[in-house]
Amino acid sequence: MTQPRRPLHAAFLTYPPFGPTQLDSAFESRWPRIHGPLRHALDGWFAGGGGTCHLVPFEGELEELANLEIDVVCFPELVHLAQDQENWNRAHAMMFAACERAGDRMAIVDPPPDLTPQEVKDWRINSSGADTAYGALYYPWVRVAAPNGDLVTVPSCGHVAAAWARAAHSPGNLVLEGVLDVATDLTGPELDILTPVGINALRAISGWGIRTCGVRTLSSEPALRRIATTRLLNVLRRATFRGDEADTERQVRELTGLAGDDLTVTHAGRQISFQISAPPGVVPDALNTSGSRSVPSKVTVRLSPRITGAEALMITADLGSGEWVVQPAEV
Numbered sequence: 001m002t003q004p005r006r007p008l009h010a011a012f013l014t015y016p017p018f019g020p021t022q023l024d025s026a027f028e029s030r031w032p033r034i035h036g037p038l039r040h041a042l043d044g045w046f047a048g049g050g051g052t053c054h055l056v057p058f059e060g061e062l063e064e065l066a067n068l069e070i071d072v073v074c075f076p077e078l079v080h081l082a083q084d085q086e087n088w089n090r091a092h093a094m095m096f097a098a099c100e101r102a103g104d105r106m107a108i109v110d111p112p113p114d115l116t117p118q119e120v121k122d123w124r125i126n127s128s129g130a131d132t133a134y135g136a137l138y139y140p141w142v143r144v145a146a147p148n149g150d151l152v153t154v155p156s157c158g159h160v161a162a163a164w165a166r167a168a169h170s171p172g173n174l175v176l177e178g179v180l181d182v183a184t185d186l187t188g189p190e191l192d193i194l195t196p197v198g199i200n201a202l203r204a205i206s207g208w209g210i211r212t213c214g215v216r217t218l219s220s221e222p223a224l225r226r227i228a229t230t231r232l233l234n235v236l237r238r239a240t241f242r243g244d245e246a247d248t249e250r251q252v253r254e255l256t257g258l259a260g261d262d263l264t265v266t267h268a269g270r271q272i273s274f275q276i277s278a279p280p281g282v283v284p285d286a287l288n289t290s291g292s293r294s295v296p297s298k299v300t301v302r303l304s305p306r307i308t309g310a311e312a313l314m315i316t317a318d319l320g321s322g323e324w325v326v327q328p329a330e331v
Contacts, residue, residue: 007051008165011065012041012158013075013095017057020064024052040144041076041158048162048177058091062098065105071234072164073099073107074157085127088112092130096218099134104238106217106230107135108164110155111199115139117190124197133217133224133233136160138200140184142176142210153183156202163212171227172215176202179210198225 023029026046034042038055045053056064058075065073073095082088095107111120111128120139130137142156156176163174182204186194191201191213200214215227224230235252 007049008071008161009051009069010045010053010072010074010161010165011056011068011070012038012045012053013058013062013073013077014038014055015058015075015077015081017059019055019057020068021055022052023055037076037079037154040152040154041074044144044159044176044178045162045165048159049166050162051165062094065098066102070105071231072161073105074161075107075109076155076158078110079113079155082112085112085123089128089130092128092135096130096132096135100132104234105134106227106234108157108160109135109137110141110157111137111139113141113153117184117186117194120199121193121197124199130218131220133219133221133230135218136171136200136216136227137198137218138202138212138214139194140182140186140202142179142202143181143183144179151180160202160212171231172212174212175208176210176212182210 018033023042026043029039029042029046034055042053054068054070056062056068058077058081075091075095078088078091082091092107092109095109099105099107111123115123117139124137138156138160140156141153142159143151143153144159146152156179159176159179160174163176164171167174182202186201186203194201195214195216198216198218200212200216202210203213204210216225217227217230219225219230232252
């Protein structure tokens with residue numbers, strides 16, 4: 001019997017800080033303190049398919065996040081805190097660091113408001129400079145309906161997180177539920193300058209809604225550039241401490257899109273391996289670290305336990321030889 005999908009869990013950072021508070025439904029989010037960008041993000045999260053979420057105060061080194069079992073971290077109220085790019089970047093760096101310490105979650109972040117495509121590229125290269133597999137950046141901001149019916153422009157992170165929650169495996173070409181428009185319509189040439197620097201575009205496509213057009217993390221490491229790859233590794237890292245084979249196999253199937261005898265997952269102590277037998281020409285997005293569209297008859301993935309403290313991973317991906325190995329690097 002197939003187990004139901006585990007819903008994604010999210011943390012939304014709050015500023016001015018309050019919480020921690022757990023919310024299990026949209027109804028629970030309807031109280032006066034929740035308004036503005038946070039309210040719109042939570043509306044998008046619950047309406048779009050998100051599960052339990054936590055409101056966590058933006059304070060200290062975000063230690064409270066370590067106590068939560070979550071998959072994504074968002075900060076829609078960052079606009080209230082950061083009045084300049086330096087503070088904006090510092091907040092992002094704290095989010096990425098918290099995700100890296102935990103080793104099993106990602107931050108979905110937004111650029112500062114009111115930037116043109118060229119300006120957001122310049123900010124990404126010359127100001128932000130983030131280089132992490134634990135973060136994904138989406139541009140532009142989006143337009144949603146306020147309670148009085150007016151259109152308001154808000155960060156997209158909550159709606160993107162909800163789209164991830166609905167997606168079985170690939171984070172690309174996902175509809176953003178509840179979003180009515182984008183703040184900036186992107187042209188083909190503008191997409192061409194954003195994608196290479198790790199900026200995932202949001203586009204209004206006639207007849208198809210507002211959709212994500214990108215699958216990139218903020219990592220410069222070729223093997224870690226795909227969101228699906230990092231999400232798969234996060235699942236495996238978490239599984240090394242649980243030893244729950246059934247739950248691990250279910251989540252790996254979801255993230256690779258493989259079914260039946262195409263996938264075998266095995267726990268060996270605190271290591272996990274799985275073998276994939278895929279049809280010719282089919283490469284699961286999470287394993288397509290080389291950009292190849294071919295796959296050998298079997299792929300083996302081994303994940304060693306994460307290093308205590310600052311984690312360092314060495315990833316080698318060679319689909320040609322049929323092996324994709326993840327292990328701690330020398331530190």
